[in-house]
Amino acid sequence: MKRFMSPRSTMPAENPASSPNPAPSKSRRKQPIPKQHSKENAPPPDPISQPSPATAKIKTHLPPRPPSSNPLKRKLNPETLQIDHAASLSGISDSGVQRDIFQLVGAPLVENCLAGFNSSVFAYGQTGSGKTYTIWGPANALLEENLSSDQQGLTPRVFERLFARINEEQIKHADKQLKYQCQCSFLEIYNEQITDLLDPNQRNLQIRDVKSGVYVENLTEKYVSSMKDVTQLLIKGLSNRRTGATSINAESSRSHSVFTCVVESRCKGVADGVSCFKTSRINLVDLAGSERQKLTGAAGERLKEAGNINRSLSQLGNLINILAEVSQTGRHRHIPYRDSKLTFLLQESLGGNAKLAMVCAISPAQSCKSETFSTLQFAQRAKAIKNKAVVNEVMQNDVHYLRGVIQQLRDELNRMRANGSNQTDPDGSYSTGWNARRSLNLLKFSLHHPRTLPHVDDDGDEEMEIDEEAVEDHCAHVGLQSEVTYQHSNEVTKLEIVESDSGNATSKHGSTGDLVPNTSEFAEVQDIDDTDVNMEEEISEEPKSSDMVIVGCVKTVTNTPNDFSAHESVKENPCQLIVETTDGDSSVILKSPTPSVSPRVNQSRKSLRTSSMYTASQKDLKDNGPETSCVSFTPTEHLAASLHRGLEIIDNHRQSLALRRSSFRFSSQPADSKTILAANKVDVGIQTFPEEEKQVVFICSNCRQRTNLDGKEEKESSNLQLVLVNEPESSEKIKKQIPKVRVSSPGFSDYIFHITDIFLPLYCTGSGEGFGWIYQERNGT
Numbered sequence: 001m002k003r004f005m006s007p008r009s010t011m012p013a014e015n016p017a018s019s020p021n022p023a024p025s026k027s028r029r030k031q032p033i034p035k036q037h038s039k040e041n042a043p044p045p046d047p048i049s050q051p052s053p054a055t056a057k058i059k060t061h062l063p064p065r066p067p068s069s070n071p072l073k074r075k076l077n078p079e080t081l082q083i084d085h086a087a088s089l090s091g092i093s094d095s096g097v098q099r100d101i102f103q104l105v106g107a108p109l110v111e112n113c114l115a116g117f118n119s120s121v122f123a124y125g126q127t128g129s130g131k132t133y134t135i136w137g138p139a140n141a142l143l144e145e146n147l148s149s150d151q152q153g154l155t156p157r158v159f160e161r162l163f164a165r166i167n168e169e170q171i172k173h174a175d176k177q178l179k180y181q182c183q184c185s186f187l188e189i190y191n192e193q194i195t196d197l198l199d200p201n202q203r204n205l206q207i208r209d210v211k212s213g214v215y216v217e218n219l220t221e222k223y224v225s226s227m228k229d230v231t232q233l234l235i236k237g238l239s240n241r242r243t244g245a246t247s248i249n250a251e252s253s254r255s256h257s258v259f260t261c262v263v264e265s266r267c268k269g270v271a272d273g274v275s276c277f278k279t280s281r282i283n284l285v286d287l288a289g290s291e292r293q294k295l296t297g298a299a300g301e302r303l304k305e306a307g308n309i310n311r312s313l314s315q316l317g318n319l320i321n322i323l324a325e326v327s328q329t330g331r332h333r334h335i336p337y338r339d340s341k342l343t344f345l346l347q348e349s350l351g352g353n354a355k356l357a358m359v360c361a362i363s364p365a366q367s368c369k370s371e372t373f374s375t376l377q378f379a380q381r382a383k384a385i386k387n388k389a390v391v392n393e394v395m396q397n398d399v400h401y402l403r404g405v406i407q408q409l410r411d412e413l414n415r416m417r418a419n420g421s422n423q424t425d426p427d428g429s430y431s432t433g434w435n436a437r438r439s440l441n442l443l444k445f446s447l448h449h450p451r452t453l454p455h456v457d458d459d460g461d462e463e464m465e466i467d468e469e470a471v472e473d474h475c476a477h478v479g480l481q482s483e484v485t486y487q488h489s490n491e492v493t494k495l496e497i498v499e500s501d502s503g504n505a506t507s508k509h510g511s512t513g514d515l516v517p518n519t520s521e522f523a524e525v526q527d528i529d530d531t532d533v534n535m536e537e538e539i540s541e542e543p544k545s546s547d548m549v550i551v552g553c554v555k556t557v558t559n560t561p562n563d564f565s566a567h568e569s570v571k572e573n574p575c576q577l578i579v580e581t582t583d584g585d586s587s588v589i590l591k592s593p594t595p596s597v598s599p600r601v602n603q604s605r606k607s608l609r610t611s612s613m614y615t616a617s618q619k620d621l622k623d624n625g626p627e628t629s630c631v632s633f634t635p636t637e638h639l640a641a642s643l644h645r646g647l648e649i650i651d652n653h654r655q656s657l658a659l660r661r662s663s664f665r666f667s668s669q670p671a672d673s674k675t676i677l678a679a680n681k682v683d684v685g686i687q688t689f690p691e692e693e694k695q696v697v698f699i700c701s702n703c704r705q706r707t708n709l710d711g712k713e714e715k716e717s718s719n720l721q722l723v724l725v726n727e728p729e730s731s732e733k734i735k736k737q738i739p740k741v742r743v744s745s746p747g748f749s750d751y752i753f754h755i756t757d758i759f760l761p762l763y764c765t766g767s768g769e770g771f772g773w774i775y776q777e778r779n780g781t
């Protein structure tokens, strides 16, 4: 390849005798390989073709060797070379056939990419061992007429397959309007400086580290849709690489080069209306080769380059050692990603969200034996690294579809209301409930948001307890306002949420800049596996409103499936719950819902975000948000939660009507109410109480407003109040009553009820606006 490119600057091999201190050459036009005259640059004596100690586990044939001018041509007898360290490697290409490499590395990479995984391939090895040949192939193999050449490198093969598979997938999923788009960039790191190979005037580009990852500022990105497009970029980029002749390699790469392609796909579910966005990143990395000065005869500028190359490779090796150690021992250590541009830029590929393949090129020459073993050791250590690749996927619900579901639920509710207390038709009742539940399930599925819609287990008991001290403080504060009375409960000590989410294994990674999912959806996809949430909640000492937040809807932003322990502190802002993780690294904020936003296209995507756990869209979100992990409830999510709870009400209402009795009610007669809960952002888990326990009455803001009109004392700003029928007995009892209210439906198993301000009006006689009301109120319309 290199010999067919028009290099920007071809630097002749250094000859210390004639050029002891040559000026750096910017011209990289191809030069004939200078003969080596100096003793130092003279080819080393022929190696003795002796096999390594006979402790081999794998016998391997080694690739054809470099040109005759290359000292590495004096190879060992491949039949007798035995390698100790190869046992753990994934595969060894026999005689360097490019097709083999593609089958071993390229084909899986393409499938992983289509599945939404980031994938990287690094070519590592000593200089002249065939890395460039492997990754890009010879240049003539890139020419259109030679596309089927056996010599074709890994990269063109990958893109050939990728475009073929994209076509297949688009045809196969035409009903889902599956569409792909690919965007490529090409850069090199030379002497610790980044140059844009697609626009060589762009030098010394800076790596920016933002919350969502790192990217290279001002790097050119080009859309590609065919092999021809990619070939053009490859030819252009490779011709701009810095190469130089050494005694080992006439066209030795003097830089690390990274070809990146971001593949985005979007499709829409026919049945559920959910749009799915996937993003994956392919990094093809041709590392500069390690070299020993004695062997390469480098001097002057070439020596300086070699020093930089070796330093950067050594930093890579160091990083890989640490990552391997961390993976093996589980010990936490500082990972020195920033030691070099290479590791800084490609940190996501190294121990992060990417599948990583290392192609290690080795020389059969006896003189290179130590480099060969060192390369194999490197490969072995690299293999111990455990990356955390996830499918980078974001689901977006379809607003139109959800509107349909809302309408359906509204109709069902109206039907139920029309039936009123006439529940003589159990089948009708069942069918209504079933329809509602089915609608809800569809909605759940569409939202991909099981945690927003907590499962209500008829036999379960989801209890939230509140930190006693915080509650006391809170109550003391509220008590001073003389507006709240509480019912005593000795058991309440702290708020503890244990939420089990059997959410789908979506990923954290959505589309790149074209798509801007809402934050909560992003948080949802971040959480790919079952996650337990244990939180201790503190309540702000300065309650301002009595909004109640369903803390059970808290979603964690976590990259790996694990348990999540969080320490919550409820801030003042109504409807906002800030959850700080115990390690202080992040927090989750439940915000008031914001107006629903349809997916939109953001054209300004940054390039090469190697920490592509977050896409540009997610970056937008992250950038808009705090350092902490921010989870906002969109109106849609709130709507979904509301619908869910509305359904619970329907069920409960049906049961209540059937039984004609219940220990709680939603009152439209606020005149009865004397107790108002001003618990700011306190979730209330409702459990079955013994029947003799006190009855609680809930009123909504509408009713409360009427109460005010009636001259009742009311200063609360919230839509929801808890009202106890009986007079409180003491302030002590008041304090402990806030967090826990239990409701029972005798004759039924415990029923868990979440109470929020948003659904209460459904039960207010005369409110009459059903779910639409909820939706509109949440949007402030």
Ligand SMILES: Nc1ncnc2c1ncn2[C@@H]1O[C@H](COP(=O)(O)OP(=O)(O)OP(=O)(O)O)[C@@H](O)[C@H]1O
Pocket: 001, 063, 064, 065, 066, 067, 095, 096, 097, 125, 126, 127, 128, 129, 130, 131, 132, 133, 134, 138, 249, 251, 252, 253, 254, 287, 288, 289, 290, 361
């Ligand atoms: N499998 C192979 N078959 C045929 N020729 C090969 C093979 N591998 C390498 N070569 C040839 O060997 C020479 C050196 O290979 P290449 O430039 O790929 O090495 P490299 O590891 O990239 O070296 P450097 O680190 O110095 O850039 C090239 O001329 C290349 O064409």
